[in-house]
Amino acid sequence: MIREFLRNASQHRSRPVFLALAGMLASFIAAPQVFADEPYARSRDYDLQHSKIVLRFDLDQKKVLGDVTHSLSILRDGTAKIVFDSAGLTIQKVTVNKATAKFETTAEKLIVPLAAEAKTGDKFEITIRYEGKPAKGMYFILPDKDYPDRPSQIWTQGESEDTHYYLPTYDYPNDRLTTETILTVPASWITVSNGKLMSVTDAGKGLKAWYWKESIPSSTYLITVVAGEFDEVKESWHGIPVTYYAPKGRGDRLPMNYGRTPAMIELFSKKFGVDYPWEKYAQVMVDDFVAGGMENSSATTNTSTSLVHPKLAPEYFTGEDDLISHELGHQWFGDLVTCKDWGDIWLNEGFATFLEAVWTETHFGKDQADYERWTNAREWFGSNNLWNKPIVRHDFDDSSEFDGNAYGKGGWILYMLRHQIGEDAFYRGIKHYLEVNRGKNVVTADLAKAIEETAHINVDQFFSQWLYGAGAPKFDLSYAYDSEKHQVMLAVKQVQKIEGRVGLFRVPVEVEITTASGPKLYNVTVSKDKQTFPLPAESAPLMVLFEKGGHLLKSTEFHKEKKEWLYQLKNAADLADRADAAVALGTMKNDEEVVAALGETLRNDKAWGVRATAADTLGKLDGSSASKLLLAALDSHDGPWVRSRVVSALGNFKDEAAVAAKLDAIAKQDDSYRARAAALQALGRLKGPKTFETLDAAVAGDSPDGFLRNAALRALGSLGDDKAVPVLLQWSAAGKPIDSRTAAINSLGRMQKDNKDITKQIGAYLVEPHFPVRMAAIYALGGRGDVSAIPALEALLKSDDLSIEMAPMIKGQIARLKKPADGKPGANPGAGDADEDSSESAAGEKLTTEQRLEKLEHLLQEMSERLKSMEKRLPPPKQ
Numbered sequence: 042m043i044r045e046f047l048r049n050a051s052q053h054r055s056r057p058v059f060l061a062l063a064g065m066l067a068s069f070i071a072a073p074q075v076f077a078d079e080p081y082a083r084s085r086d087y088d089l090q091h092s093k094i095v096l097r098f099d100l101d102q103k104k105v106l107g108d109v110t111h112s113l114s115i116l117r118d119g120t121a122k123i124v125f126d127s128a129g130l131t132i133q134k135v136t137v138n139k140a141t142a143k144f145e146t147t148a149e150k151l152i153v154p155l156a157a158e159a160k161t162g163d164k165f166e167i168t169i170r171y172e173g174k175p176a177k178g179m180y181f182i183l184p185d186k187d188y189p190d191r192p193s194q195i196w197t198q199g200e201s202e203d204t205h206y207y208l209p210t211y212d213y214p215n216d217r218l219t220t221e222t223i224l225t226v227p228a229s230w231i232t233v234s235n236g237k238l239m240s241v242t243d244a245g246k247g248l249k250a251w252y253w254k255e256s257i258p259s260s261t262y263l264i265t266v267v268a269g270e271f272d273e274v275k276e277s278w279h280g281i282p283v284t285y286y287a288p289k290g291r292g293d294r295l296p297m298n299y300g301r302t303p304a305m306i307e308l309f310s311k312k313f314g315v316d317y318p319w320e321k322y323a324q325v326m327v328d329d330f331v332a333g334g335m336e337n338s339s340a341t342t343n344t345s346t347s348l349v350h351p352k353l354a355p356e357y358f359t360g361e362d363d364l365i366s367h368e369l370g371h372q373w374f375g376d377l378v379t380c381k382d383w384g385d386i387w388l389n390e391g392f393a394t395f396l397e398a399v400w401t402e403t404h405f406g407k408d409q410a411d412y413e414r415w416t417n418a419r420e421w422f423g424s425n426n427l428w429n430k431p432i433v434r435h436d437f438d439d440s441s442e443f444d445g446n447a448y449g450k451g452g453w454i455l456y457m458l459r460h461q462i463g464e465d466a467f468y469r470g471i472k473h474y475l476e477v478n479r480g481k482n483v484v485t486a487d488l489a490k491a492i493e494e495t496a497h498i499n500v501d502q503f504f505s506q507w508l509y510g511a512g513a514p515k516f517d518l519s520y521a522y523d524s525e526k527h528q529v530m531l532a533v534k535q536v537q538k539i540e541g542r543v544g545l546f547r548v549p550v551e552v553e554i555t556t557a558s559g560p561k562l563y564n565v566t567v568s569k570d571k572q573t574f575p576l577p578a579e580s581a582p583l584m585v586l587f588e589k590g591g592h593l594l595k596s597t598e599f600h601k602e603k604k605e606w607l608y609q610l611k612n613a614a615d616l617a618d619r620a621d622a623a624v625a626l627g628t629m630k631n632d633e634e635v636v637a638a639l640g641e642t643l644r645n646d647k648a649w650g651v652r653a654t655a656a657d658t659l660g661k662l663d664g665s666s667a668s669k670l671l672l673a674a675l676d677s678h679d680g681p682w683v684r685s686r687v688v689s690a691l692g693n694f695k696d697e698a699a700v701a702a703k704l705d706a707i708a709k710q711d712d713s714y715r716a717r718a719a720a721l722q723a724l725g726r727l728k729g730p731k732t733f734e735t736l737d738a739a740v741a742g743d744s745p746d747g748f749l750r751n752a753a754l755r756a757l758g759s760l761g762d763d764k765a766v767p768v769l770l771q772w773s774a775a776g777k778p779i780d781s782r783t784a785a786i787n788s789l790g791r792m793q794k795d796n797k798d799i800t801k802q803i804g805a806y807l808v809e810p811h812f813p814v815r816m817a818a819i820y821a822l823g824g825r826g827d828v829s830a831i832p833a834l835e836a837l838l839k840s841d842d843l844s845i846e847m848a849p850m851i852k853g854q855i856a857r858l859k860k861p862a863d864g865k866p867g868a869n870p871g872a873g874d875a876d877e878d879s880s881e882s883a884a885g886e887k888l889t890t891e892q893r894l895e896k897l898e899h900l901l902q903e904m905s906e907r908l909k910s911m912e913k914r915l916p917p918p919k920q
């Protein structure tokens with residue numbers, strides 16, 4: 042899954058901002074138990090083998106009316122009752138082998154006593170008739186008075202343990218079953234569920250019954266039901282249907298955003314040596330989705346914000362491919378082979394994240410994959426709440442198991458494993474792992490075993506430090522050249538704090554030494570806290586690269602002179618080494634040589650990620666020469682992914698009339714919508730005298746999906762001019778596009794913080810049915826600091842229709858309001874916070890909240906890291 046619960050609340054479509062915000066938000070959420078998933082797999086009394094799920098819907102009441110028949114086999118002698126998970130559902134009737142049976146219910150269970158104790162292998166058919174208004178698990182997105190034209194959609198989200206809110210069943214991953222799903226819906230609707238579509242028949246009264254059959258067993262959290270008014274596009278891969286669905290009216294956006302799916306299926310099938318395993322592959326995009334994407338077996342559900350407007354889509358370097366490849370990768374890793382319990386969730390999420398990179402390197406090239414990996418590492422090191430937690434763990438009371446370790450670090454570990462044992466050995470192991478475990482539940486040891494059995498490489502030490510241990514190596518590096526011995530004496534220290542599960546690392550490292558006669562590569566193994574490696578060098582080196590190319594999850598502080606960084610910036614072959622140099626040079630202020638070199642990189646580096654990183658650094662270096670180079674770069678018409686970064690960097694130069702004028706011009710007219718949006722935001726931060734007029738005009742203007750309007754609404758929050766209140770109230774109101782509303786609500790929260798009427802107005806949005814609006818209101822109130830909002834938030838907490846992610850968010854914001862003194866203001870989704878607090882970034886720089894947001898936005902937006910990152914709960918500020 043991609044947990045991207047906030048993405049829908051975003052004012053603009055860029056998911057990365059979201060992610061940044063979610064990370065920051067996560068850090069404000071109080072620690073107490075917020076995720077109630079069971080850490081260990083249950084012991085089972087029965088094996089659920091098949092479920093026939095017959096559903097109808099009461100749209101007015103937003104109710105599900107169900108008849109489910111479970112076929113199960115007893116696993117334990119003496120079993121006297123069958124216990125299903127069931128929450129909030131009214132059970133009307135239960136039959137056991139067709140005879141009416143007694144039953145009991147508790148808040149979370151349906152208990153069916155058996156007439157006599159059963160024996161191992163006994164088979165039962167249990168039918169349950171029920172109805173309910175699901176608090177979560179199943180969601181009804183329907184037209185209402187404010188949005189009379191929105192397409193109707195019903196969709197489910199099972200992971201982690203939410204299926205039993207709409208279906209009484211066994212709700213834990215360590216059981217697998219086949220399904221039939223029969224969905225009766227209005228005749229104009231279509232449905233999508235697991236497996237093959239067997240028939241669509243007339244059900245009378247303007248209804249049709251859709252019959253889906255899944256013949257390959259998978260876990261109940263992977264069951265999906267989607268129904269509503271959708272457009273469909275059909276393709277195929279080797280005779281297997283590949284279909285995409287968009288909410289009605291947006292079907293024209295499917296090919297552009299989703300059309301590379303068959304090529305991804307082909308790539309993964311070849312790489313793994315195991316063909317795509319399901320009978321079809323559907324991707325359904327739904328509105329107000331509570332996650333970014335969810336890999337239901339054979340039928341992924343994704344957020345409709347991935348249906349990027351055709352005029353905006355070309356402005357994103359990798360499009361939606363990270364999301365699409367992630368969820369597709371899960372069809373093997375997660376669905377065909379499933380983690381036994383949530384403690385091994387990295388076997389799902391780490392693989393899916395790694396496979397994004399596999400697609401990226403194949404389709405977009407090495408530089409793009411290198412850049413994303415480099416960015417991921419920096420993010421992970423910024424997430425200090427992840428540092429001392431091993432990947433494989435069962436103590437996730439204080440945080441979600443769906444964290445940046447399972448995703449970002451998990452993906453990195455698979456990358457390192459492939460790099461260290463070689464592509465061939467790696468994929469032989471993967472093929473074996475999939476073949477041996479297909480249709481089964483796995484633990485981490487199964488992966489190690491599969492690799493050893495095929496590649497005959499012992500990976501115990503690798504698994505021990507990276508998966509069962511925590512942290513990662515942090516290196517302090519320096520060297521001296523011995524001109525008599527013709528040696529570089531490379532001094533390596535591991536400086537991570539050794540405590541808890543964090544130990545010293547033993548890692549292979551490639552060191553490249555470049556002298557006047559060219560580069561030479563040496564392999565060393567670092568294993569101690571302090572080591573010195575003598576390495577031959579004919580003459581004093583021009584460049585020493587520790588761990589060339591960035592193939593190891595690590596952080597480094599390499600004590601180099603300016604001229605070495607400048608040489609590295611210009612000459613290093615790999616992106617990671619040049620990008621490192623571009624960052625390192627950011628500490629050298631007031632140095633014209635540094636500014637000039639970064640300017641040259643911004644113009645000429647072959648990789649856009651390095652060009653954009655150079656722009657970021659120039660934005661941090663004061664002085665008119667830096668701003669001149671950034672302004673000049675705007676004439677080069679680089680891609681929107683670089684151009685928007687240059688524009689944002691210019692937003693750091695206060696008091697430069699030429700900068701403000703240029704930003705104003707770009708905001709009004711440019712080939713790139715992203716650059717225009719970045720200019721609006723930068724103007725808001727610069728707070729120039731005429732900014733309100735520019736932003737106000739942008740709100741009134743038109744652009745694809747209101748992209749510029751939403752940027753301007755956000756920027757009004759940064760600007761903080763009271764004149765904006767009426768326009769923000771106008772765009773917050775029901776009936777306006779949801780994206781614009783969330784942007785306006787966020788900014789409104791930052792206006793006239795002592796104005797109780799505004800607080801009250803935002804509080805009124807808490808009870809709206811629209812998930813993103815609620816989210817925006819919750820955070821706007823939390824950031825506003827007005828304690829009069831606490832009762833409304835507490836009342837919301839008691840309501841029974843909160844989606845799974847919402848309660849902890851509300852608690853976090855209440856905690857913020859109660860303790861404003863020590864709380865850094867959190868981020869309102871999509872908007873920076875006006876308060877000029879400061880904290881440290883991942884890279885250790887002192888940043889204001891505003892800059893921090895901007896920085897995260899850059900990192901995230903540009904790396905196209907997208908949904909998965911959301912799940913990572915990104916770099917929280919150090920507190």
Ligand SMILES: [Zn+2]
Pocket residue numbers: 042043367371389390393
């Ligand atoms: Zn996932």
